[in-house]
Amino acid sequence: MNLKCRQIRFLSLFIIFFCLLFETFSTLVYGSDDIDRQYRILFISSYGFSNAVVPDELSGFEAGLEELNYQIDYEFMDTEYYYRAEDIDNFSDYLSYKISAGGNFDLIALADDQALRFLNNHRQTLLKNKPVVFFGVNNTTEAMTTSDLPGVTGIAEVIDIEGNYKLMQELFPDRKTLVAIVDATISGQGDFVEFMKFKDAHPDLKTRIINTSYYTANGIKDVLHELGEDDIILFLDFSIDGESNLYPLQTAASFISKNTTNVPIFRVGSANIEHGVLGGLSYSYYDAGLMAGSMARKILLGEDPDSMPLVTSAISTPFFEQGQMDIFNLKSKDLPIGSVVLNERQTLTTFYRDNSTVSNLVMLTALLLIIVIGLLLGSNRRRYKLIRTDYLTQLPNRTFITEKIAKVVESKKSYGIIMMDVDHFKGINDTKGHQVGDEILAGVAERLKEFSGRNITFARLGGDEFSAIISKTDKEKVIRICEKIVSRMQDDFETSIGTIKITVSLGCALYPEDVDDINEVMEYADKALYVTKEHGRNGFHLFSKNDISV
Known part of the structure; x- marks a missing residue:
């Protein structure tokens, strides 16, 4: 079991x-x-491709689909120009024919309010049972209602009026009247509703609303001309006036700018930050499209759209235009962190910010070059000093003193040379040993350093021979130096075998006092040293004409 x-x-x-x-x-x-199969998407845009917001929306949406294999059929309603009832009927007939002729779509994407309203009116007849993703919808109420339908989700275009108001206060604290420009289009009325909510939250704020749909073109000009130093404009919508004249975004922005003087214009959409618009915390159409594309991708790969809630958070980026910043004396440091400045002047700071990788590589390369050059210079200095320094005594050597004499000779200035030997040094080496001899030489060098200065330099020429070059000197000065050296060397030297006494002999020659030929000063100083030795050592002798025969 x-x-x-x-x-x-x-x-x-x-x-x-x-x-x-x-x-x-x-x-x-x-x-x-x-991933590999090809999906077919019907994308309905409320506007035409020439509308300033559309290119950003489309490129963002496609970027959000990532590596998905897809085909997008774009259909543009062109509602800026064709939004009568018969225009919508014609668009519906065309779309019905396209779908019946083989338009088997996997997903419907909608951009902006008019396309969403078209969906709500025609879903049962044209777009039945297809998952839907929408974005760029200003009418938050309609967006929420539509997203409750089965198979529908999306992104409401929530403009950051509150954030823009705070930014206005920071940049222009003396301007007290907020002027909102709207129109009577579907998008405009959605923005108007949001502005009224903001106004109700700020009952003490002085506001003025200009609805362009209620004015003629000249009437709008007259209203704008009234604005002055106390005002600041929040440009929400202006696509039509009371005479049914249409205004593309660029035209609308330029119209407002040309008919106002010294009034900053803030825009809540990233499209058309220019043409007289200063900037603001602007709704990013690209980022909204990117998010919508990502949602569409998830739905096509099997995720339930009903599990995706409506996105109602603001998708904003600070945008500003350099020319308007200059007019209102605003600097980059005054702007929010992460601001995008259009037409920005190139400076070292902006170049580094925009090309940080290249700049860091250049800086790293430059730093490495500086380090290498520093190491080479340091190595050269050490090498230069090494070949010009006596190893035992750390005094300058014959090479150094020869070069220094050559420079003085080239300058043809007066100078003197002292030659010095340690008396009976060979006997010290022979009887006391070379180690003691080296200790004596090192001790002599240390005592000579006591007399070194800006105008006198000592060197060891080799063995027990030392030399000094003296600039800006005369006989009295040389005599005092020689006397001090002779006296100082008579003091006891402490060595490894005990105390030892030594004496030194010196010879000196000066140019031009003693020697006519500037190149022969060392030779004559050596002759003077020989005279000292002939007279019993332990002293010094200054060259004279009588020494020439020596």
Whole structure:
């Protein structure tokens, strides 16, 4: 019985494992097929492609689809120019014919209010049972109502009026009247409703509303001419006037700018920040399209649109225009962090910000070059000093003193040379050893350094021979120096074997006092040293003409 139970349990586990394995394999295979198969999307835009917002919406939507294999059929309602009842009927007839002729779509994408309203009026007849993603809808109420329908989700175009008002206060604290420009279009009325909600939340705020649909073109000009130093404009919508004249965004912005003087214009949409518009926290049509495309991608790959709630958060980016910033004396440091400045002047700061990778590489390369150059210079300085320094005494050597003499000779200035030997140094080396001899030489060098200065430099020429070059000197000064050196060297030297006494002999020659030929000063100083040795050492001698025969 127990064996049979174990067999049944084993068989059950095997079946479960096989099912899980099959499901995983199927997911991998069919998941890959979902990516590879081509999806067909019907994209209905409320406007035409020439509308300033449309290119950003389309490019953002396509970017959101990512690697998905898709075909998009774009249909433009052109409601800026064709929004009468018969225009909508004609568009409906055309779309009905297209769908009946083979338009089998996997998803419907809608951009802006008019397209959403078209869906609500024709979904049962034209677009039945197809998942829908919409975005760019100003009428939040209609967006919420539509998103409650089965298979429909999307993004409401929530403009950040509150954020723009705070930004206005920061940049222009002395302007107290907020002037909102709207129109009577569907989008305009959606923005108007949002502005009235904002106004109700700020009962003490002084506001003025200009609805362009209620004025002639000249009437709008007259109203704009009345604005002055106390006003600031919030440009929401202006696509039509009371005479049914149509205004593309660029035309509308230029119209407002040309008919106002010294009044900053804030815009709540990223399209058309220019043409006299200063900027503001603007709704990003590209980012909204990107988010809508991402939602469409998830739906096409199997996610239920009813599980995706309506997005009602503001999708804003700070945009500003350099020319208007200059007019109102605004600097980049005054703007919110992350602001996009259109037509921005290139400076080192902006170049670094926009090309940080390249700039960092350049800076890193420059830093490495500086380090390498510094190391080379340091190495050269050490090498220069090494070949011009006596290793034992750390005094300058013969090479250094020869170069220094050459420079003085080239300048043809007066100078003197002292030659010095340690008396009977060979005997010290022979009797006391070379180590003690080196200690004596090092001690002599240390005492000579006591007399070094800006105008006198000592050097070891080799063995027990030392030399000094003296600039800006005379005989009295040289005599004092020689006397001090002779006296100082008579003091006891402490060595490894005890105290030792030594004496030194010096010879000196000056140019031009003693020597006519500037190149022979060292030779004559050496002759003077020989005279000192001839007279018993332990002293000094200044060269004279009588020494020439020596």
